[in-house]
Amino acid sequence: MRVSLFITCYNDTLFPQTGRAVVRVLERLGHTVDFPPGQTCCGQMHWNTGYQAEALPLLQRFVDQFRASEVVVVPSSSCVAMMREHYPKMAATLDDPRLTADVEALLPKVFEFSEFLTRRLGLEDVGAFYPHRVTYHASCHGLRSLSLGDGPLRLLRAVRGIDLVELERVDQCCGFGGTFAIKNADVSTAMLEEKISAVLDTSADTCTACDNSCLMHLQGALHRQRTGVKTLHLAEILASDELSPYQDAAP
Amino acid sequence: MSEGPLDPTTAPTFPIAARAAMGDAQLRNNVRHATNVIQAKRARVVDEMPDWQALREAGKQIRQHTMRHLDIYLEQFEANCTRAGGVVHWARNAAEASRIVVDLVKQSGSDEVIKIKSMTTEEIQLNHALEAAGIHPYETDLAELIIQLGNDQPSHIVVPALHKNRQQIREIFQRTMHLPQLGDQPQDLADAARIFLREKFLRVKTGVSGANFLIAETGGVCIVESEGNGRMCLTLPETLITVAGIDKVLPRFQDLEVMLQLLPRSATGERMNPYNSLWTGVHANDGPRAFHVVLMDNARSEILADEESRQTLNCIRCGACQNACPVYRQTGGHAYGSVYAGPIGAILTPQLQQMQHAQSLPYASSLCGACYEVCPVKINIPEVLIHLRNQVVLQNTAGIAGLFDVEAAAMKAMAAIFRSERRFKAAQRLGRIAETPLVRRDQQGLGWISWLPGILGGWSQARDLQQMPQQTFRDWWEKRSNHDN
Amino acid sequence: MTTSSPLSARAEILQKIRIANAHAPDTAIAQSAWSDLPRDYKRTSTLAHNAVLDLLADRLHDYDAQVLRSALADLPRNIAAMLSARSIQRLVVPAGLPPEWLPPGFIFTPDDSLSSAELDRVDGVLTASTLAIAETGTVVLQNVPGQGRRALSLVPDYHLCLVQSADVVQTVPEAMARLQPTATLPTTFVSGPSATADIEMTRIKGVHGPRFLDVILIV
Structure with a gap:
């Protein structure tokens, strides 16, 4: 299959290793990956913060970049949720029948990364090897907007060597919420504290998720508190195999 | 304890009131205990109803229908x-x-x-x-x-x-x-x-x-x-x-x-x-x-006249969204400055009042969606919150004063960046340069930022930020493609 | 509106609603739209009647109500047993409760416009009921002979409620359908004794309504 990768703006800039891992997994599974270079941002930050007028042109850009794609894979549940929950309404706002039709045609072809593996390809074992104690954080968008269910966990259970530990109160938000973490820093920090303590209770050395936004938030506190727990996007665990096991980034 | 009646026209903004509330350890314990108990009880009696989702849908439709013919x-x-x-x-x-x-x-x-x-x-x-x-x-x-x-x-x-x-x-x-x-x-x-x-x-x-x-x-x-x-x-x-x-x-x-x-x-x-x-x-x-x-x-x-947010009126005042809300669970109700606290309060209060008195409430949410999930009449609270945020932005960016709104200026600049691949790539490079003075090395030799200026300081009060990687994904992709060819 | 006099609150509110909804009132449309509302939830019984009775007893036990099954002929004896177990002596009874149900050895005062203070001085109340809902452990009382006015089952501290097994339904929708013809009567749904969870979410039985509720199921 020819898979178009929508990497998302913050993965592109801050977590390129996640994108590389997605490419690695998909190519290992025999798929061809392309990367439309005109892509930037899905518009989530603007839309969710109230800057609707600023978000609208980004919808048009996304559609232009991916209109011809066979499938679009996105390693971020919150960006996929943004598209599924808001793009149809945004297109309607713009009162552009062609755009509305394009959005309607494109959305069923857009998949969050784990969702693509479990639902579109019907896979659980993608040939990964990661001999570590791991806990999985279900991001709110993955859990509630995309209803990923136990899909990511099934992928993780099939990883060779993994010691998977469940996180207490897995349905609780980590407190990121985009600009919420800045606008309501105290409340966000309190929510984060609860999540961090749940992560530490698992004694996992790795906390994973389908969203680097949550992971960046968790990582911020895990590093600040010198816990030694690292955060890895699910794709990075699935990319790790015996031939080329995961290695910490070199300085 | 809350002094005087809860009045959105005089209440402090949510972040300020929340900070005060979270300083009260007893309050937080009480709220956490109570919401835990109600949530567990609710889950037990909802899980025994195989037709719960059908009931929710019927509840939503009845309320929607009622509002459409409210005069009759x-x-x-x-x-x-x-x-x-x-x-x-x-x-x-x-x-x-x-x-x-x-x-x-x-x-x-x-x-x-x-x-x-x-x-x-x-x-x-x-x-x-x-x-x-x-x-x-x-x-x-x-x-x-x-x-x-x-x-x-x-x-x-x-x-x-x-x-x-x-x-x-x-x-x-x-x-x-x-x-x-x-x-x-x-x-x-x-x-x-x-x-x-x-x-x-x-x-x-x-x-x-x-x-x-x-x-x-x-x-x-x-x-x-x-x-x-x-x-x-x-x-x-x-x-x-x-x-x-x-x-x-x-x-x-x-x-x-x-x-x-x-x-x-x-x-x-x-x-x-x-x-x-x-x-x-x-x-x-x-x-x-x-x-x-x-x-x-x-x-x-x-509220009825606003097509986007009229679903607020479907509320039957059950409080389930409050119990489920991770923000409410941290702050309790008084921080919302209104008798309607929690997620429903965050959408109802700004609409019952003049919005300028409750501008911070639509932002008092991480948009986690727990409220929507438990709402018995399926009010999409996150959707209404986002709609109200847009109203806040429109209100704040109107007129001359709007030109001096720092957040709006930053958001508009970001939007301009995202509208062009060239500008986006330039911004990625510029970001790496701009953050350099803030980066410190940890024991592993990795670069981290522990202090951020201005409104971003909220992040660094409890979180570090890893230095931006030297190579973006698109740079890597471009290099790899050139190599392959 | 051609007059310049200010609108009444009523007219102004209705006008604002009509502008918000952007349509004139149309009762026929409202009626047909209401009929088309989806009702895909459970609306009929899924259990055999005996199982429904068991479920009712089970749900009432959950509320700490005592439940006894009694044949009609044994009713006086079983009422006496219930009252003795609770040490109840003086009860108020609504008009229309069959006198042959009442056992000897207790004081049954008919409700002859007793004042609230007088109601407050009896030990308990004995009433029949309109129906019961098994899934929720609810008995429903209306102002009809044998059940009486609402204050009767409220002010005394003990309530013994008689339920005919034919009046027990499984689900809330079945109950509402049966109540529809008498929907305008004063109606009280009682699900266990008065309770509160206002203090640390701890359920406490008995605040202002009867602290004790027992049910005799007439089979």
């Missing part, structure tokens, strides 16, 4: 209630509603009233209006009694004193009921309230209530409650005055079959709350001889 159903209710001996009054706003109630109480010849817990009367601060007119209101719901005697404010729609624990309640009762020996077992405290209020129930001639549902088809009113204080207020006085928002109407009696399943399970985690009272106008030899209903608008018709 209000007129039907008025006609049927009047035919049954009730008197219907209409109030445009809080002041008008309060004035009607005060006049009716005076006409009833009483200078005191017994009251059932009612968020609508809290919304219009009816007790203040009554007291100003020399009428003493007795709150009879246990939690409202605790609030009234403690000179406190409600912090939850269903369990208004959830922020108080048994020792704090004992202290209030000991002091105000003059019971120095009172124990702190919940049963002791409930018994004290029973004795304290029974005399009032038997004596006071005028009752004031809210309403859970008004039934257009019959002109009847339905109130759900637990303690029996509601039944006391509804049946023993000679005069009953019910204050209801115009959103409380249901088309038909049959619609209760949906609401009476959704509401108790969502609100208190019970299969059915102990008492539901239904009455229609005035009944010979049963209950009050005079019955008044005040139908109050108070901005509801304006």
Whole structure:
């Protein structure tokens, strides 16, 4: 299959290793990956913060970049949720029948990364090897907007060597919420504290998720508190195999 | 404790009030305990309903339908209630509603009233209006009694004193009921309230209530409650005055079959709350001889006019969103500066008030969606929050002042960057350069930022930020493609 | 509106609603739209009647109500047993309760417009019921002979409620359908004794309504 990768703006800039891992997994599974270079941002930050007028042109850009794609894979549940929950309404706002039709045609072809593996390809074992104690954080968008269910966990259970530990109160938000973490820093920090303590209770050395936004938030506190727990996007665990096991980034 | 009535027009912004609330460890423990218990109870009785999602859908559709034909159903209710001996009054706003109630109480010849817990009367601060007119209101719901005697404010729609624990309640009762020996077992405290209020129930001639549902088809009113204080207020006085928002109407009696399943399970985690009272106008030899209903608008018709947010009016005041909300669970209710706290408050308050008084409330959410998931009538609260955020932005960026809005300027600049691949790549490079002075190396030799300037400082108060990688994904991809070719 | 006089609150509110909804009132459309509302939830019984009775007893036990099954002929004896177990002596009874149901050895005061204070001085109340809902453990009382006015089952501290097994339904929708013809009567749904969870979410039985509720199921 020819898979178009929508990497998302913050993965592109801050977590390129996640994108590389997605490419690695998909190519290992025999798929061809392309990367439309005109892509930037899905518009989530603007839309969710109230800057609707600023978000609208980004919808048009996304559609232009991916209109011809066979499938679009996105390693971020919150960006996929943004598209599924808001793009149809945004297109309607713009009162552009062609755009509305394009959005309607494109959305069923857009998949969050784990969702693509479990639902579109019907896979659980993608040939990964990661001999570590791991806990999985279900991001709110993955859990509630995309209803990923136990899909990511099934992928993780099939990883060779993994010691998977469940996180207490897995349905609780980590407190990121985009600009919420800045606008309501105290409340966000309190929510984060609860999540961090749940992560530490698992004694996992790795906390994973389908969203680097949550992971960046968790990582911020895990590093600040010198816990030694690292955060890895699910794709990075699935990319790790015996031939080329995961290695910490070199300085 | 909250000083003075919760008034969005004078309340501090949410982040400031939240910081103060979170400094109160006792409050946080109380709120966490209570919300944990209700959530667990709710989950148990919802999970035993295989048709829960069908009930939610029906609930949503009934409420949506009602709002679409609200004028018809209000007129039907008025006609049927009047035919049954009730008197219907209409109030445009809080002041008008309060004035009607005060006049009716005076006409009833009483200078005191017994009251059932009612968020609508809290919304219009009816007790203040009554007291100003020399009428003493007795709150009879246990939690409202605790609030009234403690000179406190409600912090939850269903369990208004959830922020108080048994020792704090004992202290209030000991002091105000003059019971120095009172124990702190919940049963002791409930018994004290029973004795304290029974005399009032038997004596006071005028009752004031809210309403859970008004039934257009019959002109009847339905109130759900637990303690029996509601039944006391509804049946023993000679005069009953019910204050209801115009959103409380249901088309038909049959619609209760949906609401009476959704509401108790969502609100208190019970299969059915102990008492539901239904009455229609005035009944010979049963209950009050005079019955008044005040139908109050108070901005509801304006909410109705907003296609995006009118679903707010579908709310049946169960409080499930409050219990599920990770923000509410940290701060409790008072931080919202309104009697409507939590997610529903964050969308309702800014619409009931002029938005400029509650601009911070639509942002008091991480948009995690837990509220939407538990809402018995499927109000998409995150969607309404986002819509209201847009209203805030439009309000703040209008006119000349808008040009100096730092956040708006940054957002607009970001949007311009995202509109062009070239600008985006340049910004990625520029970001790496700009952050360099802030980057420090850790023991592993990796670069981290532990301090951020200005509004971004909220992030670094508890979190580090990893240095931006030297190579973006698109640079890597480009290089790899060139190599392959 | 051609007059310049200010609108009444009623007219103004209704006008604002009509503008918000952008359509004139149309009762026929409202009626047909209401009929088309989806009702895909459970609306009929899924259990055999005996199982429904068991479920009712089970749910009432959950509320700490005592439940006894009795044949009609044994009713006086079973009422006496219930009352003795609770040490109840003086009860108020609504008009229309069959006198042959009442056992000797207790004081049954008919409700002859007793004042609230008088109601407060009896030990308990004995009533029949309109129906019961098994899934929620609810008995429903209306102002009809044998059940009486609402204050009766409210002010006394003990309530013994008689339920005919034919009046027990499984679900809330079945109950509302049966109540529809008498929907305008004063109606009270009672699900267990008066209770509160306002203090630390601890369920406490008995605040203002009866603290004790027992049910005899007439089979």
